[in-house]
Amino acid sequence: MEYRVLKDNELFLLTDKKGDIPLNHKYGLGLYKKDTRFLSEMKITINGEEPILLKSEPGETYESSMLLTNPHIEKDGEVELWRESIEIKRHRFIYSDVLYDRVTLRNYNPKKVKFTVELSLDVDFSDMFIVRGFQNGTTGKKLGVSQTANDLVFSYVGADDIKRNTRVAWDEQENANVNDQTIQVPIELDHGEVKELTLYIIPTLAGEKIEVHDWSLAYKGLKENYKTWNESVTNISTEYKPLQNLVDRGIQDLQALSTDVGHGPFFVAGLPWFGVPFGRDSLIAALQMLPFQPDIVRGTLRTMAHYQGTKKDSWRDEEPGKIMHEVRYGELANTNQVPFTPYYGSIDSTPLFLILVTEYVHWYKDMQLFEELEKTIEAALDWIDLYGDRDGDGFVEYHQESSKGIANQGWKDSADSVVHRNGDFGESPIALAEVQGYVYQAKAGLAQIYEANGQEEKAKTLWKQAESLKKKFESAFWMEDKEFYAIALDKNKERVGTLTSNPGHVLFSGMLMEERAQKVMDMLVSPAMFSGYGIRTMGEGEAAYNPISYHDGSVWPHDNSMILLGMGLLKGDEQANKVISGMIEASQSFENHRLPELFCGYSREEGKPVPYPVACSPQAWAAGTPLTFVRTMLGLYPNIENNQLAIHPKLLPEMSELSLENLPLGDGYLSLKVKRDSSGHQVDIHKNTTGFLIQKAEHVSVNV
Helix, strand or coil: CCCEEEEECCEEEEECCCCCECCCCCCCCEEEECCEEEECEEEEEECCECCEEEEEECCCCCEEEEEEECCCEEECCEEEECCCCEEEEEEEEEECCEEEEEEEEEECCCCCEEEEEEEEEECCCCEHHHHCCCCCCCCCEEEEEEEECCEEEEEEECCCCCEEEEEEEECCCCCCEEECCEEEEEEEECCCCEEEEEEEEEEEECCCCCCCCCHHHHHHHHHHHHHHHHHHCCEEEECCHHHHHHHHHHHHHHHHHEECCCCCCEECCECCCECCCEHHHHHHHHHHHCCCCHHHHHHHHHHHHHCCCCCCEHHHCECCCCCCCECCCCHHHHCCCCCCCCECCCCCHHHHHHHHHHHHHHHHCCHHHHHHCHHHHHHHHHHHHHHHCCCCCCCCCECCCCCCCCCCCCCCCCCCCCECCCCCECCCCEEEHHHHHHHHHHHHHHHHHHHHCCCHHHHHHHHHHHHHHHHHHHHHHEECCCCEECCEECCCCCEECCCECHHHHHHHHCCCCHHHHHHHHHHHCCCCCECCCCEECECCCCCCCCCCCCCCCCECHHHHHHHHHHHHHCCCHHHHHHHHHHHHHHHCCCHHHCCCCCECCCCHHHCCCCECCCCCCCEHHHHCHHHHHHHHHHCCEEECCCCEEEECCCCCCCCCEEEEEEEEECCEEEEEEEEEECCEEEEEEEEECCCCEEEECCCCEEEC
């Protein structure tokens, strides 16, 4: 189903293309806050008849508009309203936890018309887990509906004893009636006359006070927020419009997905189902944004540090030092019916947290934040060694302990995602290939920071551990007959040998032997793995390959982005540009030219990309993927040891220039333009206040 979605901070709206939330629909439409549905019906009719949709623009994630008109309406042989007489415009946005919804009516009939606009409303206060059909459980009760001359208040007390309200207010209308939760507004319009009806929908929990602004002031405030956001992000420009549009769309979507739960801004995972703090998703999206906007990185690190595990709790798969997987705020979580307050069933969140710390310090040289987080960092390292390595073999493994937890705890977390070549599922404890790479990258990166900070003993210990892991990984995961790495080791330490994208993440770690890294890059762009639009999660021809599966043959933009970061680091220009070109082409087939969470893995020869039916869009790490295209094409990789920034540009054949204005680096900014012509690439640096030396590739000329 195509839907329209809006979000600002913790409030988001999901409607059909008309802008309605029909009663008893099956798609989870509604207005949500804190994992509770605060509006389960919102439908407009004219004289009891549904309007006809003319146009529905996906627009921005912060506002939406729909254009509708009336059907032909007769009663007892008398025409009440001639067809297409009334133009109906719906315009809505969310600002400061209030949904502003305006209906503008214009009469195109040559005569005066009279009709009634009805706005039907209901609230079920359902928990997100129940809406999605994942859980049932003990819930609270509705307290009824109260009304005044120009508002309705729906009330509910949850099983968690938290009172939840939805207040629906409207501009005063002298003749407005409320009948069975339907606002009825009689309208009279002369030819060409226009009238506006405005609703203000305010969800609240536990008596919180929320200020409702004048429509125009709220809209101005929203626009100013986006202007401030755009000014805080590095300006990226290219004459290649498909890439420019994709970058611009991603940056806007990321602003919509930014949230602050008290520790600074970070990105929630995605809409509609994952508008919450999410360990790996939030961390990877912050990593994608890292070179272009540091505030998000700081907020992400502080948020994850706040939720770091402190005890052994099998119900939540929690252990001391572990970085959480996901936080939920609904009544099922609050009453411990689901283990998500937070839930810790993620094997990769902890090393990804450490990677984000190291990449941030390498890029910005911010030792103050490093020192602020040092206890969190040490606890995370202890978790890797004491709990992550469950059997002391040097690899980090996962195993589900919670009865309502997640079985597969890597990023491919569906039940069928780790499968042997004969079709048998891998049994836990499972050591994933990419997780070993994350651990190596985290320890090696931290060792560099400790060395630069004069903490030699800590650095030596981490280097020793990293080198040991590197040797063990090559021995245990490399499949000589396939010239590729296994996705995992199962509980018997047998290789799970299916060809997958997972080993591609290890490229970014710097852990792989050079010759084998080249073979990995070649395999990832081979016909088995590369669909023409992106790298598949599983190779075509494998026993479990399924192009319409969630994790066994689909294409995930963020998966490709993690691989691209490694290809860029290793100067795999040809392979990287092949992937980037494919994904840019794929984006042209999706609504608003937006990369979704995932799409099906059918080959390009079979036609345009096939959408995955329930993919989230916008999704943070999909929105951040175009930013990795830019970083990879420019070859931007800082080195903390020699205070240099590598620039190794390789633009797509379709491009001739790419510019960055005010790229934050160190304690300053860098601005540059890369131009490509028949003689190669030229880099013009017209601002460098960073303190970093620019290290150019041999075939590139640099003008400073």
